[in-house]
Amino acid sequence: MVALLLGFLLFRRWQQSRTPLDPWTLLSAETALVIETPDLWRSWHTVAQQSPWQALDSLPLVQVMSAHLNPLDSLFQEGPQRERPKIPLLTSVHARGMRVAALFWLDVRSSGLSREIDRLLREISRNPAIQTHRRTLQGYTIHELSADSTTFSYLRYHNVLVGSFSADLVEEVINQIRNRNNEGPTFLRLNPQIRQGAHWELDAANLYLNTDRSARWLDVLARPETAAAWRALAQSASFDVSVGAEQILMNGQFTSDSAAHFIDLWQGQEPQPLTLLDMVPNRTALLYHWGISDAQAFGDSLWRYRQKHGSRPDSTWQQLRQKGVDLRNWFGWMGREVAFCQLESGGSEVPEQLLILAPSDLTEARRQLRALSDTLQSADEEPYVETYIGAEIRQLPVAQFPTVWLGNSFSGFDQTYYAVVKDVVVMANSVRTLKAWVFDIEAEEVWGRSVQQNVWREELPERANLSVMVNVRLAWKRLLAGASAEGRALLQQYAPVWRQFGFVAAQLSRTGTQMPATLLLRYTPGDATLETPGGRALASLYDVSAEASLTTAPLLVHDAQHRPQEVGMQDSSGALYLVSPRGQLIFRRALEQPLVSDLSQVQLTDKAPSYLFATSHQLWLLDRNGDAVKGFPWTVPDTLPIQYLRAIDYDGSRRYRILAATQGGAIYLYNTDGQLLDGWKPLATKAPLATAPFHVRVGTRDCFVVIQRNGTVHLLNRRGETYAGFPVTLGDSLYGASFWEPGVRLRDSYLTLLTDGGEVVRLSLEGKVERRTQLVRLSRNSRFQLCPTADGRAYVLARQDGNRLTLFNAALAERWEKTYLSASPKVVTYYSFGPDQQVIAVTDTTLGSTWLYNGQGVSLLEEPLRTPHPIALTYGADEKKYRLYRTVGTQLQVATFDQ
Template identity: 25%
Template sequence: MLASAGLYGYYKWSKAQEKVNLWTLVPDDAVFVFETNRHERFINQLRQTNLWGNISRLPYFTNLQEDIRLLDSASERRLTLREFIRQKRIVTSVHVTSKTDFDFVVYLPVSSVAEHRYLRSFIENVAKSPLFQTKEQDYQGYLLTQVQNAQNKDAFTFFTYRNNIIFSSNTGLLQQVIRKINRAKLESPVQEFRKINYLKERGVYANIFINYRHLAPFIGLFLKPELQSDVDYLVSLCRSSLLALQVDKQNFYLNGLSLPETLPGSLHQQLRPKNSQALRLKAYVPDRTAILIFLGNQQLVGLAKSNKQISSLVPEVIPWLDSLRQTMQQELALCYLTTPNENVAPEKVALAFTPNPDKTQQVLQALNTAANVRFATERAGRYRIQEIGIPELPVKLFGKGFTGFPRCFAAQVDSFLLFAASEETLRGYVQNIRDKKTWANKEQQQRLLQKTLPQSSVSLFIHTQNTWNFLNRYLQEDKKVGLLRYESLIRKFGQISWQFSRQNQQFLTRILLQHRMEASATHENEEKFKLEQEIAFAAPLITGPDLLRSRPGNATRILVQDSALVLHQVNPEGKIAWSDSLDSKLTSPVYPITFGADAQPKYVFSTHNRIFCLNQAGKDVESFPFNLSDTTTIQNLTVIDRGQANYYFLVNDVRGNIYLYDRQGNLIPGWQPKEMPGKLAIAPYYLNIKGREVIVLAMENGYIYALDVNGANYPGFPINLKGTFTSRLIAQPGSSFRNSKMVLLTQAGELITFNLAGQVEKRMAFARPSRRTTFELVSENSGQSFLIARQDLGRVNLYDADQKLIMEKNYVTSTPKLIQYFYFDPANIIYVITERGPQKTYLYDINIALIGDKPLTNKLPVHLEYNATLQQYQLFKTTDNLLQELIFRARP
């Protein structure tokens, strides 16, 4: 018994040590399979392209990054998941899971004892973390573990098999893998390519397998059913491909081999191509082409075999149909033209190469005679357009895939015979050829064709800009939101080609995705930012032009302070209106207030231990400044507007004392000063809820106080939020204390919402990848909404209040960034990120695209205004001793 137990244990141990080819675990219905091992180099290569900004914001990518950071936050391990998988060979398969969706399975090898120890500790820590919920189930002898995000309910499931971990967000796919394992028939989908491994070659980032027998259902997830038969037919040329992924600054290349489809009725069985053909019809394809399908063969007869359409013809026509087909050879194409909007069906033109055009025209005339019809020809320049009296003639000539010609018009253009469904379509097409608005005369298209295969048996060309309305028309309704969400990325890929060239018993295959090159950053910035005016001061500026808490009226007034401690006002004409020497640097924003007989706004602010109020001439208003004791250092000044020009001035010092002054400089009873048990974390906040005045104080020790103007606590306060605060407080006033919300963010990344009744309503934790991670609440310019900024070394993430990722960017330095958020209307939003060290300011539009493609020189907060009439922005920024006004538009 001991010997048997020992032998059994040794057998199980040895089986566990056997290396498994991860490809053999992939279920047979995989549409795509990706094998990668150079993830870091691939990401670095992508960063050199102008696509990275779009790719890094894809919801799938950003959600994955966020989930990884949350897992790292929960695992409390020094080695992050990203570092763990950096050099690993990973296999990922894509599967259709329903009539409307697809999902992924990821296969990850665990190669050493140290990696086993890391994963075991990682999983144990995640299971203990309140950020996640775990659940286990047994399936056919394997333990499936589900890990769910406790907040957003995102989940994934995993199991282990012989030193490999397999995981997916779809449990059904993992069960499919387990069933394959238990059948003990572990065959790789790339068995026929077993001698090929492109990853051994220099510059290759991935092996990519395509299963064309499952590609049509995958495409069918996105397109409407009316296109499904055409898709089924086109993808039936091959049964599978194995391709190598390569990337340069302007192109994604997938090069490799494909195996022909052997099933009866497939496109390959009808074509049976022997030799490839060069694309000679470049001069006959208009610039406005959206999609071009090219078939290059020696003979086209095979396309019409088993064509059921022919049986409906009168017997006299069939011989002439065969004769017409015999006059065509080598090249056949179907051209879809761009449409003005998605409500218009795309026009299409079929092209066939005719080496003897005169003979083709004679057969066409005989065909019309046999069909007992006669139509007058129309001229289009030196070409003639004639109607052919046989409906759906192209499908009868070339078979499946050439439907959509209920009426058929033909034109012989040099050596190509063109078919269209209307005379107008054909006339416009011929006019494009006459005007030389074709691929042969377009430089961008020529650059693409130079990188494609010189000869091919079948090619598909897609122009994304011209295809946009086509996509909107034929995309499934539930996928249109995704199309708009990924619009900026899709449009970056201006040209796409997919080619097959017959070589012996297989196809040489190339897929090329070419993205548009951006204009030079210098030229773009010159176009984007126009210097409107520039003002020089005697000393370098130490504040940005954003000092004014709000802008009175429509006139732009700017206040700045220089290093000589002089405060300057700049009027709307760009002139220095006045300058005033102060005793120290400002310790508060500048508040514009209005009182007295003078309707002009006055400016209230604080310095080290004084409160100033200046009029429009820069002179002290009567009773000002208020002089606090020499031992008092003002930390914050809050101006309280009680209505009817009745203002209070609330000051807190660095020791936790709070003073409340009226407009004449008198201290209010209860605030002489009011001593708090510690230092305030942020500036006090004032609200008026149905006539009840509230002053909210957030202490560094996590306590929150809500006081009335007499300094007494409101019921329910103080409350202990058990956190440390450094960011601002956001108020959401309501009709009552219970409906009035206050939002705070802790240093640890917990967003806390409480009401003025003293009740904590919600606590929401953000992932904190490391102890160096910092968080900040960023209020927009009007104060009505906010974002959450997370900074970790050089990475900045912006989230909305529901934890939805808005932006993720990496910067040069690891020092904290200055972040501003400007919201003018739903279509005009600007995000501003400033790196103080390199003195670089980046402006991003609503699509998180960098405006101008080049940062501006600046290190202080900027001020931004938007002119809706002119649809342009005014940007005020400082550089050394200069105040600059720049004009720009975020959109062309």
């Protein structure tokens, strides 16, 4: 019996030695990622020639691959008729903190490949620049090739040759070999379904991921919640990888062998199309979308998942239950889509966020939202209700309400406001964000109308259960904020590389037991610029000639959605011109007085747009033919000339009020019939104004902000009556614009003002000075400016000391400094069209020159612009070009230059 047993064991060992070994069986449980290439050289040459891969050349991992593969490639090509062998390669990647370590596995069971590998190793050993060594570990021989302080270690076991630039990984392979007949964990045992989805076909490679092990990189590079979300998503994933001229596309699937993963919530839920694209604004940096066929069943699954994983906010949920609100019932009307939008927020430190729903029962949605708002409203405060452009905005007084209802993926709503527009429910984390969204919808500034977005998404499936789409340019600040210190350093060091992939998307579906997925990285090299280099040349678009010298700057006319439409100008004879966006003259109107205001487009009820402006003592409204609208002009009954003019639309209903303020500080407020309103006949402030009075809405209150040159700030209601806490005297004179930060109540709404002495004052609309900060004043002659963007979302500060100009950001940190030949006053204008489209225009009206800089202070043009007036500037996101307007002599000149 002993002899028989011994014979069987010897036969088994002989049989194993004759049976080819699958390298997959030796992959350790610590493997995070496996890359499988059917033919190393074909894949390498195919991929390396594509622009997306070439964009990655500066990354250390890619440089290492190139440095080692290119010399090997030349060795394989030696000889007159040598045919490069087909080499299937496995690369197993291991997470070692910030370090990426890899093992390279070759299956050399083919006698031809085995001979070729032996030849290659002989060629290498004869190279005098390479030192060869060998050592023995646990009976296995490890070979080492060393050159330039780099060592490649490898061993051969049966038909498998495995090597690495990390010797410890090769040593771990030996342990894996010794224990391969045990039942311990391996990569395949941990991920038993992982090889069922990917196929070689003609793609560049296959990619296999273990979510738990790959999350170790996120542990180092990102916030803990990001790594936790990735671990919870699924067990593993596998993808075909193809690299084209404009994208890297991965198609495959996720796998899960239990109901413990997040993707399992969609079991039985049919994938849905993304029909909310016309509700997703173009400012969206990140879109997170759920597609659901049975919302109530999904809600029940989500409830159980959150209970199991401890993510349910028990205290808030329990408080709502005690008040008769069971959020599980809300899934009954939720509908088939949930879209969470994180927006590019300009200079704001508070991220702007939206939650958009397409209810299946809009009536029930309205009822439950209203009931929640009314039930939780504090007894000592009026409920927040406001109508804006026909949309009723209400507050849901539950902190982090979307998180309470739907989970941690929807955080960031310290306050929640909602509106129902075009059969969708939208929630926002601020009133300002919600109003801006309504504005964007009216203007059709949405993904569904964006040519660029439609091109980016064309490779994505039409239906999915879970989608994430990222506009990398708009999301860049959020990506930095969401990274750890190490991750932030890595993003910043290789920012020009990452940002060349301007659109990144992932889509997952749950179809029966299958979970198909698509990952897309769109190569958009034009989006990669962080600092626009100097030397941009202007390309003339059109010129329009006047009959006399022009006396005004270009007067951009914006429509109700703040889109630039036409441009106006006035010449020395008094003639006013209106020019179309294509350079065609719309009208020429003779006037007897010069303009003292901008041109504003107003649209009274359903009539065609008209154009409002002021001369020294009159208010004019012209139609598109240049004719005065019936009843105009109005004469302002004041001895002093008009200084400021504003058209005010309280709630977007086009019931305008027209405000005119004189050089002496008298303020007149008219309705559209030309009648002066009570309290404004005029409202006499008895001192000159620092800037044009403006209207803000705080909760249900309409407020007029009036700032005087002597440093006095007034807050008035519609009747011209002063709010409690005002007027406020700042103790120093000031002149120029202020910055408005909206809130829900007067106490959390703020004005930022800059005094002539350089003090930055933050004042609440309760009349309390929250903060005073002094900018460094280098001399008594230092001049200061606060420069907000046209949309009022951000601002910078400027200080001029003689011929030197210094720019500061809103945090009062110095951005850059410039020195000019002249010490004459400079006019600073700040344009922000996105995170990478910030332009600062500096105009010296004495010299007749304007300089343009980007946010880092780099000059945008080859030379200063020659113009006696400030310029105007717009930006086209689709063509990625700026459009510049200037008036020179008798000409309006319009030109473009690249981003």
